[in-house]
Amino acid sequence: MKYCLWLFGKKVYTLDDVMNSFDTDSLSAYLLGGSLGRWLRSIGENIIADKTDKIDLGGKLDSQLKICFGIERPQEEKSDILADNAAYINGAGYPVPSFATEYHPFGNDEHENAAEGAANSASAANAIGRAGSFVNSLSSFYGSFSGLIGSFAKRNGSFSGALGSYALGGSYASLLAGSAYGIFGSYRFGSALSGRFSSDNVTSLGGFVIAPNGAVLTEKEYEKTMINLSSCPLNSRGYGIHIINAKDSKKSDK
Amino acid sequence: MNAIHVNSTTPFFAKHKDGVYSMEQTELYCAVISALQWRKNNGNISLVTDRRGADYIEKLGISDVWNDILPTISENSEEINPLMFWAAGKLLALRDIPAPIALVDMDFIVWDKLSLDGLTVAHREDLMPDVYPPREYFSAVKSPFLDAADWTVLPCNTAFLYLPDEDFKQFYVGQALRFMKTAPDCGDFLCHMVFAEQRMLAMCAERLNVPIKTLLEKDRLFVAQDSYTHLWGAKQQMRDNEKLRADFLDSCRGRIAQDFPDFGYVVATIDNACQ
Numbered sequence: 287m288k289y290c291l292w293l294f295g296k297k298v299y300t301l302d303d304v305m306n307s308f309d310t311d312s313l314s315a316y317l318l319g320g321s322l323g324r325w326l327r328s329i330g331e332n333i334i335a336d337k338t339d340k341i342d343l344g345g346k347l348d349s350q351l352k353i354c355f356g357i358e359r360p361q362e363e364k365s366d367i368l369a370d371n372a373a374y375i376n377g378a379g380y381p382v383p384s385f386a387t388e389y390h391p392f393g394n395d396e397h398e399n400a401a402e403g404a405a406n407s408a409s410a411a412n413a414i415g416r417a418g419s420f421v422n423s424l425s426s427f428y429g430s431f432s433g434l435i436g437s438f439a440k441r442n443g444s445f446s447g448a449l450g451s452y453a454l455g456g457s458y459a460s461l462l463a464g465s466a467y468g469i470f471g472s473y474r475f476g477s478a479l480s481g482r483f484s485s486d487n488v489t490s491l492g493g494f495v496i497a498p499n500g501a502v503l504t505e506k507e508y509e510k511t512m513i514n515l516s517s518c519p520l521n522s523r524g525y526g527i528h529i530i531n532a533k534d535s536k537k538s539d540k
Numbered sequence: 541m542n543a544i545h546v547n548s549t550t551p552f553f554a555k556h557k558d559g560v561y562s563m564e565q566t567e568l569y570c571a572v573i574s575a576l577q578w579r580k581n582n583g584n585i586s587l588v589t590d591r592r593g594a595d596y597i598e599k600l601g602i603s604d605v606w607n608d609i610l611p612t613i614s615e616n617s618e619e620i621n622p623l624m625f626w627a628a629g630k631l632l633a634l635r636d637i638p639a640p641i642a643l644v645d646m647d648f649i650v651w652d653k654l655s656l657d658g659l660t661v662a663h664r665e666d667l668m669p670d671v672y673p674p675r676e677y678f679s680a681v682k683s684p685f686l687d688a689a690d691w692t693v694l695p696c697n698t699a700f701l702y703l704p705d706e707d708f709k710q711f712y713v714g715q716a717l718r719f720m721k722t723a724p725d726c727g728d729f730l731c732h733m734v735f736a737e738q739r740m741l742a743m744c745a746e747r748l749n750v751p752i753k754t755l756l757e758k759d760r761l762f763v764a765q766d767s768y769t770h771l772w773g774a775k776q777q778m779r780d781n782e783k784l785r786a787d788f789l790d791s792c793r794g795r796i797a798q799d800f801p802d803f804g805y806v807v808a809t810i811d812n813a814c815q
Contacts, residue, residue, distance in 0.1 A: 287638045289706040292748055297707065311684040312714075318721045319714030320618065320635060343721070524774035525761045529651055530573065531791040532798045 291316060291325060301331055308357060314347040541654065541702075543578050543585040543642040545571060545606065548613050548629025549592045554622040561596055565814040566778050566785060568602075569792035570771055571646035572810070575605045576800045578644060581653040584608075585644070588633040590615045601809050612636055620720045625733050628720055630698075635713045639706040645699040647771035656753070658704060659745060661696035662770065663756040665738065672739055673731055680724045685715060685747075693746045695739040699770050700755055712744040 291298045293309035304313075316322040317338060326335035337354040341347065352358035549561050563571070578585045584607040587597065594611035597603050613629050620628045634643060644650065648662065665672075672695055675686060703709040719736045726732075745752050755768060778785035793807050800806075 287706060289710045292707065292711045295747060312711075315685065315714035315718040316710070319710070319717040321710045321714055325710075523777055524647075524770050524772040525756075526649075526651075526765060526767070526769040527771065527774055527788070529766055529769050530649070530788075530795050532795045 287324070288328060289321075289325065291322075300329060301326075301334070305355065305357070308352070308355070310348045310351055313351050317341065317347060317351065318343060541583045541640065541642055541656070543582065543644050544610075544633060544637055545575060545585060545587045545644060545646050546613075546630045546633045547587065547589045547593045547646065548617070548622075548627075548632075549590055549596070550613075550615055550617045550622040550629065551626040553592070553615075561592055562813075563596070564775070564779075565810060566771070566775060566788060566792075567646060568600075568810050568814070569789060569796075570649065570769075572602065572605050572803070572806055573792060573795055574644060574646060574649045576796070576803060577649055577651060579607065580799075582642075582650065586610050586637075588612060588629075588637065590629070600813055602806050605803060605806065610637075618717075618721070620717070621723075621725055624723070624725065624727075624729055625720045625736060626729070627733060627737055628717075630737065631713050631716045631720070634703065634709060635717070639709045640702070640704040641709075643698065643701040643703070645770075647775065648699040649769035650700065650767070651769070652767050654702075656702050656704070658753050659708065659750055660700070660702040660753040660755065661698055661741070662700040662768070663697050663754045663761060664694040664742075664752075664758045665697050666758065667692075667694060671731060671734060677731060678723070678735065680726075681719060681722055683719070683722075686719075686743075688747075689743040690746045691743075693739075693742040694758075695734065696741045696752060696754075697758075698738055698741060699772070700768075701741070705750075708744070708748060708750050711748065712741055715744055716740045 291304070291312065293304065293307045293312050296307065298304055298307065313322060316325065323335040323339050326332070326338065334354055338351070341350045341354065349358055353360045547563075552559065552561050575585050575587075586608045587594075587603075587606040588610045589597070590613040591611045592615065593613075594603075594609050597609060603609050613632050617625075617628050618632065622628065630643060634641070642654075642656075675691055678686065703712075716736045719740060720732075723732050723736075742752065744750075756765070774788075778788055796807055797804055
């Protein structure tokens with residue numbers, strides 16, 4: 287399987303390209319998605335691929351990726367440099383070279399990690415809290431959605447019974463098809479509506495839409511309802527289900 | 541055009557540790573028609589699943605409905621929370637099946653021969669805030685990609701997804717799986733899942749300037765058409781209404797008998813298994 291990486295929004299085909307635009311965010315996604323090692327092997331970089339396979343996915347990915355690609359030194363190497371440096375300094379009494387301060391603050395990294403961990407926990411807690419409120423608003427949304435259909439039902443007068451959130455489609459289909467709890471309500475729905483645009487089940491006349499049962503809706507009401515119904519991804523009943531019925535469908539082979 | 545159905549049993553076993561896996565009769569019939577209709581007009585279709593899913597289909601005796609059964613999905617879902625991300629199997633399958641590839645949900649039927657020449661999805665979806673909340677809702681997921689993403693693009697319904705390009709596919713799958721693996725367990729079984737699968741796709745395409753085509757217009761899903769079937773919320777309706785379910789099953793039996801007589805045995809097989 288051949289593919290390139292997208293780093294900083296540009297296609298990348300070689301290791302040199304990766305080094306020239308080292309996009310740790312995108313590389314992290316490829317790594318966690320499981321396709322970074324595969325790509326590296328596809329371009330012959332098996333050694334780096336072996337290293338990325340060993341990355342601790344629960345750890346800091348940015349620095350681990352940099353180490354795998356040789357952009358940053360691993361911690362042990364840094365420690366060695368510091369030890370050598372210290373010995374050199376102690377022996378010769380030279381001042382500490384500036385790069386030592388660059389490499390030394392692993393302790394700071396730990397503090398940063400701890401702070402980040404705390405922030406993550408706080409965010410997660412917030413997110414959970416918000417999830418609760420979303421659930422609440424979800425419920426109220428469905429409530430209002432049912433209300434919308436309910437008002438249509440009242441106007442038509444041919445509808446009875448409770449509206450379960452998943453029963454909306456069938457109920458409204460029944461309204462159009464003319465049976466309170468019509469058999470195959472939703473499945474007739476497609477064909478019932480077809481006349482609105484092309485066939486003979488529903489008629490569009492002078493700005494009104496007439497359903498097979500004689501119910502009359504203004505075109506505005508009709509369109510508004512269609513848009514509302516179709517824009518609720520969870521509550522949407524299926525579509526095109528009537529096609530399966532070989533007897534009714536134009537798709538029938540015989 | 542090669543296609544895949546994907547069925548991961550991991551979410552089921554996460555809920556029912558010692559349960560006996562099975563698919564609903566309505567789902568089985570729809571999957572069978574979806575596969576056979578695809579083969580009739582569009583090419584090969586494989587069922588990508590895990591070992592338990594493959595065993596189920598094989599024991600049922602309907603595995604030759606598909607061109608092949610690929611039990612390649614890891615049953616541990618690569619540490620992704622299977623309850624929050626119940627469709628993660630689709631992303632894992634996509635990662636490992638080469639493009640160009642069409643992912644067809646088992647409750648989605650394509651009735652026509654398709655001729656597609658770019659990234660194509662079933663249809664767009666509206667940005668309902670209850671389903672597609674803003675960035676702040678996912679603030680626990682640290683991601684420069686998400687920070688920079690366009691949160692106004694409309695999500696894509698991926699009941700049908702055609703990915704012609706391996707480069708884009710890997711980028712999208714990587715972003716989606718990364719999101720799933722780094723999101724905190726927060727008991728949300730909707731927003732996180734549809735974000736990772738459906739909104740992320742639109743964001744990735746926007747970021748990389750890849751145009752998205754749709755099979756259907758989102759505002760005209762329920763207008764008469766004879767090209768696509770999607771059971772979608774009707775599955776729940778059929779659970780709630782026995783008569784509806786029975787009529788649907790009869791329609792499926794009739795369709796199989798008429799259009800796929802060589803697979804007529806499937807009807808008795810499914811009916812016996814689901815008694």
